[in-house]
Amino acid sequence: MSLKPPLTIRLCGPRGFCAGVDRAIQIVVAALKKYGAPVYVRHEIVHNRYVVEGLAARGAVFIEELGEIPAGRRDRPVVFSAHGVPKSVLQDAAIKNLFYLDATCPLVSKVHKQALRHQRKGRHVILIGHAGHPEVIGTMGQLQPAAVTLIETVEDARRYQPHNADMLGFVTQTTLSVADTAGIIEVLQQRFPKMEAPAAESICYATTNRQDAVKAAAAGCDLFLIVGAPNSSNSRRLVEVAERAGAVQAALVQRADEIDWEALGRVSIVGLSAGASAPEIIVAEIIEAFRQRHTVIIELAEMVQEHETFLVNRELRDVVLTGEDMAFVNGALD
Incomplete structure (x- = not known):
């Protein structure tokens, strides 16, 4: 045997x-x-x-x-x-x-309030986010269509031509990658130095914490698995973070049966995390699936503890x- x-x-x-x-x-x-x-x-x-x-x-x-x-x-x-x-x-x-x-x-509601605050101050609102995402639809729907512009990419930020460059304010979708958002904001601030930031950070603490943990754990991983749904923005961003931070490959899975075991080949270190809408029971299911095939050692890569x-x-x-x-x-x- x-x-x-x-x-x-x-x-x-x-x-x-x-x-x-x-x-x-x-x-x-x-x-x-x-x-x-x-x-x-x-x-x-x-x-x-x-x-x-x-x-x-x-x-x-x-x-x-x-x-x-x-x-x-x-x-x-x-x-x-x-x-x-x-x-x-x-x-x-x-x-x-x-x-x-x-x-x-409540953190999404906070972004709604920040957007409305910009509007009350007479600013045109720039929303950094992904078109079609329910959160973006909800945030844009707090304002009249002419009062808000969606910026998705750095290229969008370079092309954007406002009616009044001196009266702009931005907010962001809460589940974006911190790095991607920073690049867009940098371009906008260079072009429109009077643009006002929100009163508080828009990207939520949970998004940042999960991205930081994946970033710290990714180097040296043969594979990094993120448990999450294909339509989960924060989960997809975690896959991107793992790839950028040094994992040889990264993938999004909803259940253990989505893992292509034959295509994995020889792996010795696997990173594992879950998006903010993925239940712990599926993480446990995936660990058990690996235990059936490997002698598993769990190495905790914990950055902070959340008590919110x-x-x-x-x-x-x-x-x-x-x-x-x-x-x-x-x-x-x-």
Whole structure:
């Protein structure tokens, strides 16, 4: 009987759920406990298929637009996702007389407030982000279309021609790569020295912490795996960070069965982290899959510990969640 080849897994910390994701999932679970099923959720509550399927099994019904709620069900709660929504969605909910619970991450709400502050000061708002991402749609939707311009790349920043270069202010999508954002901001500041920064950093602490941990662990890794969904911006950025920081190859996977074991070849050091919407149970699943094939040594690559928590909506603070509920909320339970 042949021995399993040795393998070191550099397990990053922090990884996985951030406080905003934890709060959003908790809002849906608490709403189901308080009001019963169905609870409608506009858009994926967070960008993770495993989480969405788990909530659907509990009675959540995912929709893309409020018009999908049947007329006879408009007395049911509807939850707005952690990514935030345009003001038009809130107005539509009021017109339809819907009871809604806003699960927008408080850090995304902070960016909305920063953009509105720029507008109140008479500045045209530059939003650095990715077109089509729900967070970007939500942030741009806080303002009139003529009041905000989306900048996606350094080249966009070089081409941009404002009506008044002296009255500009910028904000950023919370889940971007710090390095990519810095390059865009540098070009804009060189071109428009009077451009105002937001009152506080837009990129969220969890995004920065996860990127820093991956950056520190990547050098020397034959492979770096990031657990996350293809439509998760912060997860895709982690793959890019791992590649830039020295991993031979990096890949995004949603589950262990997506790993192409035959194509891996001989690997001795594997980095492992998870995007902010990926549950810990999948990280454990991937480690176990490696243990079936290798003699695994876990090497912790922890940068900081996170202790942030965000309160759920006032309407749900009387709901008592069980230990099993909280294990699901925290991503540790199937």
